[in-house]
Amino acid sequence: MTGNATDFRTPIRFGQTDFRVSRLGIGSSFTGDPAFIEEAVEQGVNYLYWGSIRRPAFGRAMRNVARKNREGVVLTVQSYSRIAALLAPSIEIALRRAGIEYFDFLLLGKWDQPPGPALIDAAERLKEKGRVRHLMMSTHNRPSLQGHFERFAAKESPFDAFMLRYNPVHRGAERDVFPFLPSSTQPGADSEPGADRQPGADRQPRPGPGIIAYTATRWGHMLDPKKMPPGESPPRPRDCYRFALSQPAVSLVLCGPRNREEMQEAMRALDEGPLDPEETARMHRIGDHIYGRYKPNFAEKGDA
Numbered sequence: 001m002t003g004n005a006t007d008f009r010t011p012i013r014f015g016q017t018d019f020r021v022s023r024l025g026i027g028s029s030f031t032g033d034p035a036f037i038e039e040a041v042e043q044g045v046n047y048l049y050w051g052s053i054r055r056p057a058f059g060r061a062m063r064n065v066a067r068k069n070r071e072g073v074v075l076t077v078q079s080y081s082r083i084a085a086l087l088a089p090s091i092e093i094a095l096r097r098a099g100i101e102y103f104d105f106l107l108l109g110k111w112d113q114p115p116g117p118a119l120i121d122a123a124e125r126l127k128e129k130g131r132v133r134h135l136m137m138s139t140h141n142r143p144s145l146q147g148h149f150e151r152f153a154a155k156e157s158p159f160d161a162f163m164l165r166y167n168p169v170h171r172g173a174e175r176d177v178f179p180f181l182p183s184s185t186q187p188g189a190d191s192e193p194g195a196d197r198q199p200g201a202d203r204q205p206r207p208g209p210g211i212i213a214y215t216a217t218r219w220g221h222m223l224d225p226k227k228m229p230p231g232e233s234p235p236r237p238r239d240c241y242r243f244a245l246s247q248p249a250v251s252l253v254l255c256g257p258r259n260r261e262e263m264q265e266a267m268r269a270l271d272e273g274p275l276d277p278e279e280t281a282r283m284h285r286i287g288d289h290i291y292g293r294y295k296p297n298f299a300e301k302g303d304a
Contacts, residue, residue: 008245008270011046015161015210015251017134019074019104022046023245024270025212026263027256028053034061036260040267041065041073047252049076052109054094063099076105076136084118091126106132107163112141112301114148120158136210138163142173142302146180152209153182161210165300166250168243168287169218172302178249181208213244213253219297221290229289235282237262241269243283 011020025047026037034057037048041061048062054077065073077094081087091106106123108115115137126132137159139145145164151157166173217240221227225234237255244253257263275283296303 006274008242008273009044011044012251013207014074015207017160017210020046021074021210021252022270023252024241024266025049025252025254027051027214027254028055028058030256030258031055031058031061033057033259034064036257036263037061038064039260040263043267044270045267046072047074047076049078049107049254050094050098051076051078051107052080054097056097059094059098066098066100070100074104075100076107077103077132078107078109078138080109082119084116084122087119087122088126088131091131095131102130103132105134105136105161107136107138109138111137111139112144114144124158134160136161136163136212138214140165140298140300142300143176144301145177149180149182149208157209159209161212161251163212163214163254165215166213166244166247167216167218167240168222168283169290170215170296170300170303171284171287172300173249174247176302178247181211181249183208210251211249213247213250216240216244216253216255218287218290221294222286227290227294229285232282232286232289235286237265238269238272239275239279239283241266242272242275243280245269246274246280 008023011022014021022045024045026040026045027049028051031037032055037058038061050058050062062075077091079087079090081090106126108123123135135158142164145162148157148159148162164173164177217223217237222240223234223237228234241253241255244250255266257266
């Protein structure tokens with residue numbers, strides 16, 4: 001298991017990396033003001049994801065928090081590049097715009113089949129040059145992650161983390177992703193990085209890759225009163241994040257706040273903790289209703 005299903009406020013180790021990450025991460029697509037992002041970092045959110053749309057304001061927020069405490073934040077940049085020769089220039093431009101020397105993760109976005117060797121080589125060269133430290137991949141083809149997990153377990157995967165859709169409407173990951181997450185048994189593997197171990201110490205499970213959930217509100221559908229089952233009111237945004245974090249396989253969940261109010265609402269999920277059984281059943285009811293009546297904004301292979 002990757003996440004901590006009982007305590008959302010305490011950062012956790014991210015997969016097999018040395019990073020300690022907050023359970024909530026911030027994406028850039030809707031952000032126009034760096035101030036509330038920087039405030040959230042001061043309040044404990046340390047994962048920032050410069051995603052599909054590289055908003056200049058988000059880049060400024062990354063630069064500002066990195067200047068204060070670069071080792072205390074985990075900064076990710078995404079690339080949709082399908083051409084290996086264009087990958088490095090894209091990342092170099094992002095580094096200059098953000099005013100930082102390296103990203104902690106390069107996310108290769110929306111790979112429904114494994115990326116080709118030329119693109120992986122280009123990404124690995126960025127690692128060798130110190131421009132990125134780790135690689136991650138996102139997919140809209142959930143069942144394909146089973147093959148990636150097999151390669152991860154065999155230490156043949158270039159990726160240290162994966163990002164996928166998971167919310168009350170799209171729960172297919174419970175069937176075709178989470179049960180297949182790898183783990184191995186190595187001496188002291190789940191202890192703190194650098195911790196001393198005595199000879200003959202008990203063997204402990206080594207964590208699998210980091211897992212990030214996105215689209216927690218299903219593009220706002222979970223919050224829309226017009227899309228609710230009869231007699232149901234919409235859940236709060238924080239409950240959508242709590243739903244994803246209540247799944248032990250999930251390391252962290254992304255939010256996409258447009259303003260300080262939305263940011264603070266998302267952060268309340270960290271203090272309220274996991275959903276209880278009654279809350280979970282309600283989220284399932286609403287999710288099933290939406291799934292059967294409202295098409296997703298983007299198709300996901302693995303859905304019916």
